[in-house]
Amino acid sequence: MDSGFAIYNSKIPMPSLFDPLRLRGLELPHRIMVSPMCQYSCVDGFATDWHLVHLGSRAVGRAAAVFAEATAVTPDGRISPQDLGIWSDAHIEPLQRAFSFIERQGSIPGIQLAHAGRKASTAEPWNGGKPLSLQQGGWTPIFGSSDLPFNEGYQTPQPLSRSEIQQIVAAFADAARRADAAGARIIELHAAHGYLLHSFLSPLSNQRQDEYGGTFENRIRIVCETAAAVRKAWPERLPLFVRISATDWSEGGWTIEDSLALVRHLKPLGVDLVDCSSGGNVAGAKIPVGPGYQVTFAEEIRRATGICTGAVGMITQPAQADEIIRRGQADVVFLARQFLRDPYWPLIAARELGHEIQWPVQYERAKLK
Ligand SMILES: Cc1cc2nc3c(=O)[nH]c(=O)nc-3n(C[C@H](O)[C@H](O)[C@H](O)COP(=O)(O)O)c2cc1C
Structure with a gap:
């Protein structure tokens, strides 16, 4: 793997954490993103006051972009009954308020x-996160690439037919139109963590015999079709991100080399940034979790394909985040749990890194000198 040393030491000044980033017609004021985080706080997929306050607080804290959680494009595509959804026009208005x-x-x-x-039809994490029976408010069937359950106790998914695949692709495109109507400015497609799109990518979860399974080109087909359909439905001036699991961390599974090859297909379809996560498709996979443990995936994908990348996973310290950007390992950083601990993290990080940032006027008297 390229160490990045040559670029780090070149004469070209690398951007830093608080430098802006232009993506299509959008100028991100700096490089710190709030990573999507399920809140399991909806009824029938509708955003609530919780979303306004939760997402809104992190905007008050001056994150460059605040991502709403995994938002289901169909009701059966929810992880839990309490997931956020965008499968009808009625979902637009409460999202609009937060956005x-x-x-x-x-x-x-x-x-x-x-x-x-x-991985659909499960309980919220604080209620155990396990698969739900119909009596417990779960649903059936759930759909997948093949008839392989995620793990013991999970329902066996019904493999999507080819016409059902087209319906899912269309549901993503319809969701993109609604996201635009709601005022979202960036869409991220969730093709990671073992959910539907990821389950098509990996040979461990996809054992189909048709043109959506088998060869690499067949396994990536649904992701490419979805990216193309969403790109078409989404305004040209606005960026499209895709989150992938760069590896399954499992023998015989999806690899970083597969990720590089996928990104080479996604880039010409108009995908602007790849958010580089990992795992989630194989229960019990051994993942070497530690500070910045997925950053090398963002780095490798960025260097090999020239696409913008986002680094995510145990990024908690301002100097750590700044170094990722300065070394050219990624173009942006996504923080999840650190933003739950501290919604105002960018304000504190700016002070630590000696960067001047505009505090909300209402909070100016608390500004650290
Ligand atoms: C409460 C919670 C909910 C999450 N929900 C999502 C989600 O909706 N979509 C997603 O891609 N990742 C989700 N994740 C994963 C995070 O976006 C992030 O990738 C992961 O937590 C690693 O980053 P961190 O170490 O900064 O927390 C969630 C994580 C947490 C803690």
Whole structure:
């Protein structure tokens, strides 16, 4: 793997964490993103006051972009009954309220579009996160690439027929139109963590015999079709991100080399940035979790394909985040749990890194000198 040393030491000044980034017609004020995080706080997929306050607080904290959680494009594509959804026009208005607040703070509202696939119909984490029976509020059938359950106790998914695949692709495109109507400015497609799109990519979960399974080109087909359909439905001036699991961390599974090859297909389809996560498709996979443990995936994909990347996973320290950008390992950083601990992290990080940032006027008297 390229160490990045040559680029780090070149004469070209690399951007830093607080430098802006232009993607299509959008200028991100700096490089810190709120990673999508399920809140399991909806009824029938509708955003609530929780979303306004949760997402809104992180915009008050001056994140460059705030991503709404995995948002289901069909009701059966929810992870839990309490997931956020965008499968009808009625879902637009409550999202709009949160997104317009985010934008008025000078932050950019993003949304992650998702289908849970064979990991659908489970309880919220604080209620155990296990598969739900019908009596417990779960649903059946759930859909997947093949008839392979995710793990013991999970439902066996019904393999999507080719016409059902086209319906899912169309559901993502419809969701993109609604996201635009709601005022989202970035869409991220969720093709990671073992959910529907990822389950097509990996040979461990995809054992189809048709043109959506078998060869690499067949396994990536649904992701490419979805990216193309969403790109068409989404305004040209707005960026499209895709989150992938760069590896399954499992023998015989999806690899970083597969990720590079996938990104080479996605880039010409108009995907602007790849958010590089990992795992989630194989229960019990051994993942070497530690500070910045997925950053090398963002680095390798960025260097090999020239696409913009996002680094995510145990990025918690301002100097750590700044170094990722300065070394050219990624173009942006996504923080999840650190933003739950501290919604104002960018304000504190700016002070630590000696960068001047505009605090919300209402909070100016608390500004650290
Ligand atoms: C409460 C919670 C909910 C999450 N929900 C999502 C989600 O909706 N979509 C997604 O791609 N990742 C989700 N993740 C994963 C995070 O976006 C992130 O990739 C992961 O937590 C690693 O980053 P961190 O170490 O900064 O927390 C979630 C994580 C947490 C803690």
